[in-house]
Amino acid sequence: MSKQCGGPGAGAGAGARDPTALEKCMQGIIEVFHKYADSDKDCQYLSNKEFKEMLKNELPSFIAAQKDPNVVDNLIRSLDDNNDNKVDFKEFLNLIAGLSFSCERMYAQKKMKK
């Protein structure tokens, strides 16, 4: 991973340091994307098949909570900004940001009730 992301050898000055909690999260998101995107030769994109596999394995609660049987196809369509019928990393980040935003709202409301 690149130094700016806090990858190995990221420490400014002498000696490497461990990535911070936030750097680990960013690295983790990149690694999850490539875990699925790299399963075919086209490593910069999630094909429909790779995207569905990622959702099933990485976001099972999100999928289980959906009522719409076509949620996956609709999700791919809504994420696919450039209509190339596949999901690139930027479009993947939009999904992660959207989910994190709604989770944070619930997290904040739960904290206020305490």
Add this chain to the structure above:
Amino acid sequence: MSKQCGGPGAGAGAGARDPTALEKCMQGIIEVFHKYADSDKDCQYLSNKEFKEMLKNELPSFIAAQKDPNVVDNLIRSLDDNNDNKVDFKEFLNLIAGLSFSCERMYAQKKMKK
């Protein structure tokens, strides 16, 4: 954390399951935001002081790589979409997405050189 985010008890059906790698990343981003935002009474926002503390502790390599001495103030201004002089979670996510995107570009280029 809420069930949709794969928090404790997130498993659909009988018994809880551990969060997936991606769910841990999303939870981690929410927890880092609140680690700093909650240091004052206004838990939904990072004040300038809280934002600078977060950058210093969580993104030291990013800060060390910047040439502009005013990078932090400029960063707050560029993130502060609604001009309320503080950073909410959505604006924080924009920073994380921007950094993750540039890190993924470097990650992908490094992989292609191998």
